[in-house]
Amino acid sequence: MILPAINRLTVANTLYNEGVTEKPFKSSITLRDVAARAGVNATTVSVVLNGNRSGTRVSAATRERILSVASELGYSPNMAARGMKSRRMNSIGVVDIMHAKGLNLYFLEVLNGILEKAAEREQNTTVFTLSNWETEEDKILQFCDGRVDGLIFVGPQFRAEFAQTLFRRTPFVALHSNIPLPVSTTLEIDDEQGGYLATNYLTELGHRRIAHLAGPEHFSGANQRIKGYLRALEEAGIVYDASLVMTGEFDAPSGRERAERILDNGALRPTALFCANDQIAFGAMEVLAERGVPVPSAMSVVGFDDSLTARMTNPPLTTICQPFRQLGQHAVELLLDQIGNNAVNKPVSSEETTVIREIFPVELVVRGSTSARS
Amino acid sequence: MILPAINRLTVANTLYNEGVTEKPFKSSITLRDVAARAGVNATTVSVVLNGNRSGTRVSAATRERILSVASELGYSPNMAARGMKSRRMNSIGVVDIMHAKGLNLYFLEVLNGILEKAAEREQNTTVFTLSNWETEEDKILQFCDGRVDGLIFVGPQFRAEFAQTLFRRTPFVALHSNIPLPVSTTLEIDDEQGGYLATNYLTELGHRRIAHLAGPEHFSGANQRIKGYLRALEEAGIVYDASLVMTGEFDAPSGRERAERILDNGALRPTALFCANDQIAFGAMEVLAERGVPVPSAMSVVGFDDSLTARMTNPPLTTICQPFRQLGQHAVELLLDQIGNNAVNKPVSSEETTVIREIFPVELVVRGSTSARS
DNA sequence: CTGAAAGCGCTTACAG
DNA sequence: CTGAAAGCGCTTACAG
Numbered sequence: 001m002i003l004p005a006i007n008r009l010t011v012a013n014t015l016y017n018e019g020v021t022e023k024p025f026k027s028s029i030t031l032r033d034v035a036a037r038a039g040v041n042a043t044t045v046s047v048v049l050n051g052n053r054s055g056t057r058v059s060a061a062t063r064e065r066i067l068s069v070a071s072e073l074g075y076s077p078n079m080a081a082r083g084m085k086s087r088r089m090n091s092i093g094v095v096d097i098m099h100a101k102g103l104n105l106y107f108l109e110v111l112n113g114i115l116e117k118a119a120e121r122e123q124n125t126t127v128f129t130l131s132n133w134e135t136e137e138d139k140i141l142q143f144c145d146g147r148v149d150g151l152i153f154v155g156p157q158f159r160a161e162f163a164q165t166l167f168r169r170t171p172f173v174a175l176h177s178n179i180p181l182p183v184s185t186t187l188e189i190d191d192e193q194g195g196y197l198a199t200n201y202l203t204e205l206g207h208r209r210i211a212h213l214a215g216p217e218h219f220s221g222a223n224q225r226i227k228g229y230l231r232a233l234e235e236a237g238i239v240y241d242a243s244l245v246m247t248g249e250f251d252a253p254s255g256r257e258r259a260e261r262i263l264d265n266g267a268l269r270p271t272a273l274f275c276a277n278d279q280i281a282f283g284a285m286e287v288l289a290e291r292g293v294p295v296p297s298a299m300s301v302v303g304f305d306d307s308l309t310a311r312m313t314n315p316p317l318t319t320i321c322q323p324f325r326q327l328g329q330h331a332v333e334l335l336l337d338q339i340g341n342n343a344v345n346k347p348v349s350s351e352e353t354t355v356i357r358e359i360f361p362v363e364l365v366v367r368g369s370t371s372a373r374s
Numbered sequence: 375m376i377l378p379a380i381n382r383l384t385v386a387n388t389l390y391n392e393g394v395t396e397k398p399f400k401s402s403i404t405l406r407d408v409a410a411r412a413g414v415n416a417t418t419v420s421v422v423l424n425g426n427r428s429g430t431r432v433s434a435a436t437r438e439r440i441l442s443v444a445s446e447l448g449y450s451p452n453m454a455a456r457g458m459k460s461r462r463m464n465s466i467g468v469v470d471i472m473h474a475k476g477l478n479l480y481f482l483e484v485l486n487g488i489l490e491k492a493a494e495r496e497q498n499t500t501v502f503t504l505s506n507w508e509t510e511e512d513k514i515l516q517f518c519d520g521r522v523d524g525l526i527f528v529g530p531q532f533r534a535e536f537a538q539t540l541f542r543r544t545p546f547v548a549l550h551s552n553i554p555l556p557v558s559t560t561l562e563i564d565d566e567q568g569g570y571l572a573t574n575y576l577t578e579l580g581h582r583r584i585a586h587l588a589g590p591e592h593f594s595g596a597n598q599r600i601k602g603y604l605r606a607l608e609e610a611g612i613v614y615d616a617s618l619v620m621t622g623e624f625d626a627p628s629g630r631e632r633a634e635r636i637l638d639n640g641a642l643r644p645t646a647l648f649c650a651n652d653q654i655a656f657g658a659m660e661v662l663a664e665r666g667v668p669v670p671s672a673m674s675v676v677g678f679d680d681s682l683t684a685r686m687t688n689p690p691l692t693t694i695c696q697p698f699r700q701l702g703q704h705a706v707e708l709l710l711d712q713i714g715n716n717a718v719n720k721p722v723s724s725e726e727t728t729v730i731r732e733i734f735p736v737e738l739v740v741r742g743s744t745s746a747r748s
Numbered sequence: 749c750t751g752a753a754a755g756c757g758c759t760t761a762c763a764g
Numbered sequence: 765c766t767g768a769a770a771g772c773g774c775t776t777a778c779a780g
Binding site for chain 2: 772773774775776
């Protein structure tokens, strides 16, 4: 049945005129429409379409007829209605924060992995955006409203108490949580080891005066990276110089500003920069290029993240690879496990509840922005 | 009422023991629970919570009580159930294709704009991923299943006939459609003008031999860019040399491969490259750097897109700015307009149906990868 | 000012 | 092998 295209009403009216549906202006075909036209009960249609023990239950002839009517009418089940009964929407929620300047590349890279794995597992992904983690707790609670089966939080900053409230409401996974969460599944990376690997590589190249352009002070990940930096220095027998650790934002302007301060400082310029993320490194490298300080010959630079842009700088950036896509993918699997365990019909007892904390390894990726101290 | 955190069952059991709910193991608080505890009918709760003419209808005291009980129990309405009645899920769907190698940066940048605008308009965004536009038409039809109010397609490749079928099923907007769609709202950019601006800038710099590393042959956008290239050449009185237009994929490896062919070709090397997107330009610039051909002194390079990475290359890339974020944002607005017009209670007549085709302007962004012919 | 009833489109016991 | 009925959690006429 090929209908002429005019608008969505046409199909409804045609079906009405043919006696298939009871009312005109009905925007979508329902189970009852299919049942009516196939001359059977809605139950039968439902059973056939869901493949539920349908092989045994329904005669081949009826089955055939229903299937052909369904495809003829272009029927597709209403997932909202189905979800109400089955308690499964086959859809996961991703919660991120949106700053005034928009989303960040970091989130998009993780989302990429989430979307890939979700597609593979035949789940849809719904993105919820927040403007502030702490003042919008109510909003977060409302995301558990029957549209999604569970939530993935990307870089959340929760109060511990709120994490508990949330835990009672929905299955969730926290990725790169900025505070340790008492009850939940959290997925992190080994920030300390990353800081160590980056700094250690520089000390092995002979650098002794290594500045660290760190992240914001209250971020646990940023602090772990500093710890790794300190461990590598200590191992190399280098005395810690507090003036070489400069905290700041995780972005390029902040990298620029700190690089300028270092260059303007005259005396005792460092020979290497370990930047707490690639954006900071990029900002710093811009300044170095502008001031005529060649990288890596006069200044080695190491980043952190191995984001999409790391290999596009010139020289390409040596950095710590944090596997964003795999992190996103793994978060989906952890969430799906939880959702499966918490199905309404098979509630878990409190003893079964396990708190999972996974830490992903990181690795050093050597490119062109580093060289031996000259 | 602060409950100890153990797991989701605890809250349900507590409410059961207190006599608030009828069954234990009930995962979420419903309207009836609130009504029961507030000693009113579900209707009243619904009316109060929806703000529907509630001011006049319900006494201040009842209202207060309901509100406080709702917040005490942490009630939030089930959107699936609500959506079934109201026919609005306040959620839009975004459909993209996922290649074996994952999503592309282009999609993520557009998605960024979509998410921003959707958040602003208090809509959620659900991402559906496809692996092939043409073989998965059925799957697309199933996205209109009551979970979303409309769909945005990013770079779709539809059969015209399918677009018509879809049009009868759901409001939708096609962004960067690769074929002209007969019925729908489409949003495009001025590819021809972009090709012209890029090439014209090069001719004005004195370049006469300008290669064009084009996109795939069957893409209408890529072909428009070629047209713009030709128009600029003609205007500058430059005879068209077919060997200088090389089609290929929209990615860096393809840019590399074509740049190598150009350099290996010996005779009559061009002095400028107009690349059909930034990725191609990036691949080409890598080869130029490797072969010791300085940019821009020995070879000017222009890209297309002004993607996030354009300013990270060295030298930063001169390119045509295609406003991805704004495109995504605008697509949301166009879709929301359509959804509003097609509300079930106020069906549009066929005369009201308008086919909208919007074309966004593009502009040249001059950075460091171009200079006058030496 | 408030409640009883019907219904959105499904699924899942339960009958026959 | 198939159907009638109840119910998922809401909203919206319609009564009182």
